[in-house]
Structures are given as structure tokens and as C-alpha cells.
Amino acid sequence: MKPLKVDLCVIGAGSGGLSVAAGAVQMGASVVLLEGGMMGGDCLNHGCVPSKALLAAGRHAHAMTTGAAFGITPVVPQVDYAAAKAHVQAVVAGIAPHDSVARFEGLGVKVISEYGRFISAREVQAGDQVIRARRFVIATGSSPFVPPIPGLGELRHYTNEDIFELQELPEHLIIIGGGPIGMEMAQAHRRLGSRVTVLEGAKALGKDDPELAAIALERIRGEGVEVVEGAMAAQVSAKGGVTVQTRGGASYTGSHLLVAVGRQPNIASLDLEKAGVEYSRTGIDVKPNLKTSNRRVYAIGDVTGGLQFTHMAGYQAGVVIRSALFGLPAKSSNMHIPWATYTDPEIAQVGLSEAEAKAAHGARLEVLRFDFADNDRARAELATTGLIKVMVVKGRVVGASIVGAQAGELIQLWALMIANRLKIGAVAAMVSPYPTMGEINKRVAGAYYTPRLFQSARVKKIVRFVQRFA
Numbered sequence: 001m002k003p004l005k006v007d008l009c010v011i012g013a014g015s016g017g018l019s020v021a022a023g024a025v026q027m028g029a030s031v032v033l034l035e036g037g038m039m040g041g042d043c044l045n046h047g048c049v050p051s052k053a054l055l056a057a058g059r060h061a062h063a064m065t066t067g068a069a070f071g072i073t074p075v076v077p078q079v080d081y082a083a084a085k086a087h088v089q090a091v092v093a094g095i096a097p098h099d100s101v102a103r104f105e106g107l108g109v110k111v112i113s114e115y116g117r118f119i120s121a122r123e124v125q126a127g128d129q130v131i132r133a134r135r136f137v138i139a140t141g142s143s144p145f146v147p148p149i150p151g152l153g154e155l156r157h158y159t160n161e162d163i164f165e166l167q168e169l170p171e172h173l174i175i176i177g178g179g180p181i182g183m184e185m186a187q188a189h190r191r192l193g194s195r196v197t198v199l200e201g202a203k204a205l206g207k208d209d210p211e212l213a214a215i216a217l218e219r220i221r222g223e224g225v226e227v228v229e230g231a232m233a234a235q236v237s238a239k240g241g242v243t244v245q246t247r248g249g250a251s252y253t254g255s256h257l258l259v260a261v262g263r264q265p266n267i268a269s270l271d272l273e274k275a276g277v278e279y280s281r282t283g284i285d286v287k288p289n290l291k292t293s294n295r296r297v298y299a300i301g302d303v304t305g306g307l308q309f310t311h312m313a314g315y316q317a318g319v320v321i322r323s324a325l326f327g328l329p330a331k332s333s334n335m336h337i338p339w340a341t342y343t344d345p346e347i348a349q350v351g352l353s354e355a356e357a358k359a360a361h362g363a364r365l366e367v368l369r370f371d372f373a374d375n376d377r378a379r380a381e382l383a384t385t386g387l388i389k390v391m392v393v394k395g396r397v398v399g400a401s402i403v404g405a406q407a408g409e410l411i412q413l414w415a416l417m418i419a420n421r422l423k424i425g426a427v428a429a430m431v432s433p434y435p436t437m438g439e440i441n442k443r444v445a446g447a448y449y450t451p452r453l454f455q456s457a458r459v460k461k462i463v464r465f466v467q468r469f470a
Contacts, residue, residue, distance in 0.1 A: 014041020016313030351399030
């Protein structure tokens with residue numbers, strides 16, 4: 001079979017790879033897309049979409065138990081776990097056509113349903129087909145990391161790749177890992193009726209601002225989730241169902257086990273050495289322009305070991321298109337990339353955290369704060385648990401951290417501010433409809449001017465002068 005010659009070969013049909021393929025082919029490039037697994041990648045099939053659908057089911061169940069303050073008699077929900085999972089699958093199925101082979105072939109992309117591996121610096125093999133391309137984009141994503149805990153390989157355990165296939169409600173779900181995936185699944189399953197224990201070797205939600213994480217964890221624990229920190233799993237056995245013994249000697253027994261301790265890049269089958277592409281245990285090495293050590297090969301998304309978010313891969317796809325198709329200078333940056341953990345309350349972050357900003361800017365830093373409890377809409381919704389912090393240096397926003405209802409929505413304004421290097425006055429000048437949660441952003445921006453206007457002797461002197469002589 002003759003080699004297939006194209007402008008661009010994309011390896012992996014997750015969010016990043018699909019964005020590159022769709023953008024490039026519609027701009028006139030010839031594109032081949034290789035995917036031996038499921039179109040849509042982890043986010044559609046095992047991650048963002050199914051997890052948020054299950055969280056939504058849990059939220060509806062929880063609402064039935066918490067209406068007393070609104071004058072609604074609480075009731076114990078009758079949870080059909082299999083039906084909740086059917087909802088999850090229906091949501092995935094509804095989105096799947098957008099990421100399907102048929103749609104991309106309709107756009108003009110040549111889709112080959114095989115995994116790709118390099119056979120030279122300019123060629124990839126996919127099944128029986130050899131592809132010779134001017135440029136390659138590796139977008140193979142990541143997979144759950146399963147640590148070598150003694151006994152783990154000898155019993156049934158779940159990861160995010162198969163927990164959504166489970167049809168019976170776990171009586172007692174043990175979760176190893178207290179990061180975003182672990183905590184989201186913990187709260188969802190607790191609200192659907194499971195007992196849940198989370199074992200975290202260090203600090204739960206440890207990558208988030210500690211003050212904000214503590215607020216979220218207090219709510220999660222208050223709902224009945226047992227969160228044990230400093231509990232490194234040392235051994236697992238099938239005793240009593242599933243038993244996890246920690247290094248400290250404590251043991252925890254449940255009916256089901258979910259492992260959620262992190263991700264690892266999907267690079268093992270790519271034969272990167274044959275392409276001269278350098279990589280490490282954490283992922284493929286890329287320059288700021290997302291090129292690898294082989295100038296014809298780019299890598300984006302989770303496989304690079306950076307921020308592992310769907311929207312990050314989508315953003316990097318745009319960087320690659322600018323560089324590979326137009327030959328223009330383009331660099332990837334993390335500073336304006338927001339992220340959110342969809343627990344209740346949500347946690348969201350963009351730019352520098354308070355600790356990072358203090359380390360970078362020292363005394364020049366101002367940290368603006370505003371409590372959700374001082375927002376009228378939050379009071380009406382009884383959603384007063386929350387806090388926003390905005391980090392400002394000489395009037396310019398360098399970071400924002402939020403915990404509370406709709407934090408993932410509220411953070412978007414601050415991502416816009418950082419991306420466009422806008423000053424805090426842009427938000428202070430904005431008019432928000434009343435009453436909305438969005439007023440929280442305006443009020444925290446106003447806190448920048450409070451001492452400058454209301455506590456300034458100079459301002460008061462000017463006002464007195466104007467009132468006397470104007």
C-alpha cells in the first residue's frame with residue numbers, strides 16, 4: 001500500500017486532536033486523523049461529561065433532603081442508580097455525534113480507526129496504512145494512573161474509565177485519592193445514597209488554595225463523606241469486600257473501590273524514539289510553541305504533562321493551527337487558563353493563587369476579598385457559603401480564586417481580565433444586573449477602590465473644597 005501523503009496527521013481524537021483536525025481541514029489543509037479507541041477521548045466518554053451528569057443527578061437527590069429552610073418538607077429520595085447511569089449515558093450519546101467519525105469525514109478529514117505509531121521522523125503507521133505528513137500533532141491524552149499497591153491487581157477496582165459503567169449503587173465506596181476526581185465522585189455517590197470514605201495520602205484538594213479547599217471540605221464532610229488525610233494506601237485485600245490498609249496501620253473496609261490518584265500520559269505505544277521525539281515519565285517535552293524535539297511534530301493536551309483540562313487542549317489546538325498552518329509565531333501560556341472542581345461548593349482558579357502571587361510580587365500584591373454571604377442573590381438562594389479572592393499588582397489582575405456556588409461561571413470574567421491584561425477598574429466600572437451572583441465579581445473589584453476613596457484624607461479634602469467653593 002502506497003503511503004498516504006497529507007499536510008497534517010493528528011494522532012488522537014480527544015478534544016485537542018478534534019479541534020486541530022476540524023480547524024485545519026476547514027482552512028484548506030489535507031488532514032488525516034488516527035484514533036483506535038473512542039472518538040471524543042476521555043472527556044466525552046470517561047471524564048468531564050459523564051462526571052458532571054452524575055453530579056447533576058446527585059444534586060437533584062440532595063435538593064430533596066434540604067428544602068426545610070425554604071418551607072419545603074424534606075423527603076428521602078428514592079434513588080434508581082441504574083437510571084441515574086442511564087442519564088449519564090444519554091448525555092454522552094447526545095454529544096457523541098459532534099465528535100463522530102461521520103461528522104469529521106463530512107468536514108473532509110480522512111479518519112483511520114487505528115492507533116498510530118511512528119516508524120520514522122516523518123512517517124506514522126496506522127494498521128496497514130503508512131502516513132507521510134508535513135506536520136504531526138500528538139494528542140493522545142492521558143489515562144488513570146494505578147499505583148503499584150500490593151494486592152490491588154488481585155481484586156476488582158474502578159477508575160474513571162469504568163466507574164460510570166457500574167449499575168448497582170455501591171453500599172460503601174472507598175476512594176483512594178482526594179483530588180478533584182476523587183472528591184467529585186465522593187460527593188456524587190454520597191448524595192445518591194452510598195457511604196463514602198476518601199483516603200488521601202497528603203491533603204485533600206491539595207492543589208487548590210488551602211483556605212478555599214477547607215471551605216469545600218467542610219461542606220463535603222458535613223454531608224457525611226469521611227475524608228481521611230495523611231492516609232497513604234499500603235495494601236489492599238478482598239477481606240470483607242474491599243479493605244485498604246494505610247501506612248499508619250489503620251484499615252478501611254467497603255464494598256467497592258475507586259482509584260483516583262492521578263493521570264499518566266498515553267505515550268507507550270507511539271514509538272517516539274523512532275521519530276526523535278524526547279519525552280519523560282510525565283509526558284512529551286514541548287517548547288513554548290508546542291513543538292517537540294522533532295520540529296515537524298507538535299504535542300498538545302494531557303500527553304505533554306501540563307495542565308490536564310479539556311479547555312487547555314482546545315486552546316493549544318489554536319496555537320498549533322496558527323503555527324503549523326500559517327507559519328506564524330505562537331506560544332502557549334498557562335497564566336490565563338482557568339480551572340474548576342465541580343464539588344458543591346465549586347472551586348475555581350485562574351492565574352496565580354494567593355501564595356504564588358505573594359512569592360512572585362511580595363509587598364506590591366493586594367489581595368481583594370469578598371464573602372458570598374454579602375451577596376443578596378446568594379442570600380435568597382441560601383448559597384452563602386463561599387469566598388472570592390482576587391490578586392492585584394498595581395491595578396492589574398494576576399490571579400483569582402473562588403469557592404462557592406457557580407464558581408466555575410464566575411471565574412470566567414477573571415480569565416478574560418488576565419488574558420487581555422486588563423486592570424481592575426474594568427470590572428469596577430461594569431454594571432451587573434441585580435440581584436445576581438455576578439455582582440460578587442463587581443463587589444470584590446470595588447474593594448480595590450474602597451480605601452483609596454473612603455479612607456483617603458486627600459479625597460476628603462478635595463470633596464470639602466468642591467462643596468465649599470463650587
